[in-house]
Amino acid sequence: MSTDLLNTLVTGAIWRAEQLEEQGVGSVPLAWAEVSSLEEKLATALPASQPEGRIARRGAVRAALRAGNFSRAQALTERFLAEKEATQTLRAALRQLLEEDASALAGRFHHATKTVNEARSLARWLQEGGAFGLAA
């Protein structure tokens, strides 16, 4: 698939996701997941040294977060951070996206603001080991 076609598709997908979000339609996460998937394809096609490549990488992570898929956002971030061509600005921007997501979560839960990162690592512990960590 050409980058031109991908760009057209991702523009349409973003518009659709935003419209669905505005209308409060339940399939919004799916729409953002589609955006993230298209942005990831663009990121694969365009190196991180190019401005369009950097935009696609940020877009893939941001859309994954808006889709509510934190695991994917985290995995994409780790992958993009490991790229040799990734600039310091891109690295900082990617980290900031995850930090903003943590801040938004902390903002809702005023009595647990300091525990977002711990909550995330505990959730991973629970996901891997099940109740009481017994399945690990």
Place this chain on the structure above:
Amino acid sequence: METIAFYSYKGGVGRSLLLANTARFLAALGKGVVALDFDFEAPGLHYKLGHTARRESRLEGGAVPYLVATARDATSPPPLEEHMAEVPVPPDSGGWLRLMPAGQAPDRAYWALLKQLGEQVRFDDPSGRGLMPLLDLHGRIREELKPDYLLIDTRTGVTELGGLATTILADTVVCMFVANQESLEGTLMVAEALKAAPRLKGQRPIRVVPVLTRTTSEPPTENPFADGLKRLLALAQQGDKKKPKLLELPHDAAYGALGWIVADEPTDDALSPLDKAHLGLFRELFPLPAHAPRKR
């Protein structure tokens, strides 16, 4: 605030009753107490604390509706007072007791809400969105209500919420079991897991308090059960200088769910063996100044 979770690997050990009596005991001693029912699949703490499904004593709200509302709204969680009820304590005690029931069980509306909770909240969501409401609820109780004790009734067996309430929220876990091998071995497995579980920053290691319940005679001293008991007590002692002793609660078939109420001065004759055992257990758990708990 000390958080004490009451846990049992198997059901029918008198867990909710012990929690309710502990709550009343502490409130009667002038302590501020919150009792939280996290036994969502079989809630009953509200019955033990005087609120049944009858219209005149029914409660609004509870932990399940609170968590559903929290998951549904993008804003901050709802006010705590909408989901809690006062439980009367002796007026001159200076203490207080608030109950957060699981919800209006056994009404059908409660089960519909519990279904919603299962669909909307995944505690293992790696974003932390499932766990934050629980951690926030714990923090809110500590900071808004400022109780001396938070007592949590947890689900029997091995469940996610039971695991979280014991491993992450609790400072002390009272592990109740009966005198048979299946109950003991399950309890041992969970107690080992509790000791190995991760803790939040600033939390001290979990204190495990084993309680053998429904005893009808002295526990055996030489057989696999006795060996298991030794292992459980050794686990309970980990990180604790004081050698733990086995706490026991006798079987009492006639014991009423609301039978033990702290009020008035009791005579020794007025206390059943289980009453006395409960009092002995409270004194072991809470090294408070000398006090004569009372019975109506």
